[in-house]
Amino acid sequence: MCFPLNLSRIFIFCSGEEWETIRAVLKSSASCSNHCNPFFLNVVNARSLHVDSPPQKPSLTTSYVHGTSSFSLLPMTVGQSLDTTVQRFPDREAMIFLEDGIRKTFAQFQQDVSLNPAYQVKEVEFTLKKVQCHAVVCPTYFKTQKFCEMLREICQDTDLTPAVFALCVCARVPDLRLGIVTDSRQPGMLHVEDVMQAGESRHHKELMDLQSKLSFDEPINIQFTSGTTGSPKGATLSHHNIVNNAYFFGLRIGYESRPQVRICLPVPMYHCFGSVLGGMNMAVHGVTLVFPSSAYSTVANLEAIQSEKCNIVYGTPTMFTDLVNHPDLPKYDLSSIEAGIMAGSPCTPEIRAFIMIGQLSYGTTENSPITFMGFPQDNDELKINTVGCIMSHTEAKVVDPATSEIVPLGESGELMIRGSCVMHGYWASPDKTREVISQDRWYRTGDIASLNSLGYCRIEGRIKDMIIRGGENIYPAEIEQFLFTHPKVQEVQVVGVKDERLGEQVCACIRLKQGSTSSPEEIRAFCKGQISYFKIPHYVVFVDSFPLTVSGKIKKNILKQDMEEKLGL
Numbered sequence: 001m002c003f004p005l006n007l008s009r010i011f012i013f014c015s016g017e018e019w020e021t022i023r024a025v026l027k028s029s030a031s032c033s034n035h036c037n038p039f040f041l042n043v044v045n046a047r048s049l050h051v052d053s054p055p056q057k058p059s060l061t062t063s064y065v066h067g068t069s070s071f072s073l074l075p076m077t078v079g080q081s082l083d084t085t086v087q088r089f090p091d092r093e094a095m096i097f098l099e100d101g102i103r104k105t106f107a108q109f110q111q112d113v114s115l116n117p118a119y120q121v122k123e124v125e126f127t128l129k130k131v132q133c134h135a136v137v138c139p140t141y142f143k144t145q146k147f148c149e150m151l152r153e154i155c156q157d158t159d160l161t162p163a164v165f166a167l168c169v170c171a172r173v174p175d176l177r178l179g180i181v182t183d184s185r186q187p188g189m190l191h192v193e194d195v196m197q198a199g200e201s202r203h204h205k206e207l208m209d210l211q212s213k214l215s216f217d218e219p220i221n222i223q224f225t226s227g228t229t230g231s232p233k234g235a236t237l238s239h240h241n242i243v244n245n246a247y248f249f250g251l252r253i254g255y256e257s258r259p260q261v262r263i264c265l266p267v268p269m270y271h272c273f274g275s276v277l278g279g280m281n282m283a284v285h286g287v288t289l290v291f292p293s294s295a296y297s298t299v300a301n302l303e304a305i306q307s308e309k310c311n312i313v314y315g316t317p318t319m320f321t322d323l324v325n326h327p328d329l330p331k332y333d334l335s336s337i338e339a340g341i342m343a344g345s346p347c348t349p350e351i352r353a354f355i356m357i358g359q360l361s362y363g364t365t366e367n368s369p370i371t372f373m374g375f376p377q378d379n380d381e382l383k384i385n386t387v388g389c390i391m392s393h394t395e396a397k398v399v400d401p402a403t404s405e406i407v408p409l410g411e412s413g414e415l416m417i418r419g420s421c422v423m424h425g426y427w428a429s430p431d432k433t434r435e436v437i438s439q440d441r442w443y444r445t446g447d448i449a450s451l452n453s454l455g456y457c458r459i460e461g462r463i464k465d466m467i468i469r470g471g472e473n474i475y476p477a478e479i480e481q482f483l484f485t486h487p488k489v490q491e492v493q494v495v496g497v498k499d500e501r502l503g504e505q506v507c508a509c510i511r512l513k514q515g516s517t518s519s520p521e522e523i524r525a526f527c528k529g530q531i532s533y534f535k536i537p538h539y540v541v542f543v544d545s546f547p548l549t550v551s552g553k554i555k556k557n558i559l560k561q562d563m564e565e566k567l568g569l
Helices: 016-030 038-047 078-088 106-114 121-130 147-154 192-198 201-213 239-253 272-285 298-308 317-324 349-354 380-385 430-436 476-483 520-527 556-566
Strands: 048-050 064-068 093-097 102-105 135-138 178-181 219-224 234-238 262-264 288-291 312-314 339-343 359-363 370-373 394-399 413-419 443-451 457-462 467-469 472-474 489-499 503-512 539-542
Touching: 038 064, 078 106, 078 239, 078 272, 093 106, 102 106, 135 147, 147 178, 178 192, 219 239, 219 272, 234 239, 239 272, 239 370, 262 298, 272 288, 272 312, 288 298, 298 317, 317 339, 317 489, 370 394, 394 443, 430 443, 457 476, 467 489, 467 503, 472 476, 476 489, 476 503, 476 520, 489 556, 503 556, 520 539, 539 556
Parallel strands: 048 064, 093 288, 135 178, 262 288, 262 312, 312 339, 339 359, 503 539
Antiparallel strands: 064 394, 093 102, 219 234, 359 370, 394 413, 413 443, 443 457, 467 472, 489 503
């Protein structure tokens, strides 16, 4: 589309020499009979990509890209998107909890989420808008964590008898007023059934009235980051953030075009992978979520895929690795699988062979989370070497961390993101927010990346993880991806450990495949002549496991400390 060029309304700040060049171009362009400005059209075309389908023609000329789409952003709240989906698929299964024997259709699920305890309207409105922690909803325990005991310890100055708990005032958590358990009844806490039964028809109407007053720009979720390199921070995400991230994620993978989508979802719901790519895709696209078990189990995963005919499988790298290497894998019928989703980590050849239409994606909690994702039609080269193409309505640029200048196409630098996906900020942490979001709303990911001319991104590592060995910058991800190709390596993490002469040395921490044995000398010999000499691990340590966050990500800061202690450094 072309627009007339009105020179009287253009403000350009530049040097005198630059102005003479620009003026000549504008004068020439303005004289075009059709009022098109080819100078500006060429600039736009070189930086924007239409990404409703895989880009075919290399067009980027610099490390900046804007993903455009013929599909508009959805101006909806989470509740409105669910209501719309319920109207489309009232009798379709929304969720299946195999361990508990619970199945809910979308109509049944809507009835459950609309139930509300008998609060006053102002209290509900305040809670929805401000998202303060007035209530804790939890099981008695999960894995090794005993939540009720934790609450009693925190609120030991409070009388937790059932009669007064709803009015409790805890000195350490002054906003807390209510504790609700979801399994066995506990003294001093309400049970979730009691809360649901307290809801009356008038409360449903009040809730609907409040929903109609909500803006889609208001916060809906304070999502704490995984904290792999530091303390977790509360990323404040709006309705607009997560509804649209789920919407365009589902369009990219093809949820709307499939006759049915049944997702095996073993990942936690308290992180964006589960809550947005799982829960919000259910609310927006009407997919069915299958929860194999309350805590991750490879066998439960395999049984869920087989019994429920799941055609999409979500998982972390560790989950997929355990799945592929399970000794009973051949006994299960997994023919229903059409795609697997694993976010932003190196993918071994075995996993790619197992998930024939696997799609890598990249994102951060602060970006709701997805900003790059592959297409099902991508060739092996793109699937292996990139984390996918820029998402719709999203901008990305790669800059020199020292100068913030955009680097030439294909060169490495810090990846920055702008668009509808970027969080409001870190909850109650304006200083932390300013560290990562610029005044013009660019989010600093802290990741080292490069872009190609098709708008696909290659992640090369974290700036914080970068190893500086004798002045050479080394990105662990590059070494990890290479070591993944060793036939005996099941998992590998590379960290920098301190060295008196060189500053840091490369340390490879390797988990071998079951029944395999190896030696540091064998690993280093495998690297020789294949990667630069200074990237070859000086230390090779074989481990049984890695320190993980609750969401399954590797705690590299802890791993680094463990290795330095183990090596006596």
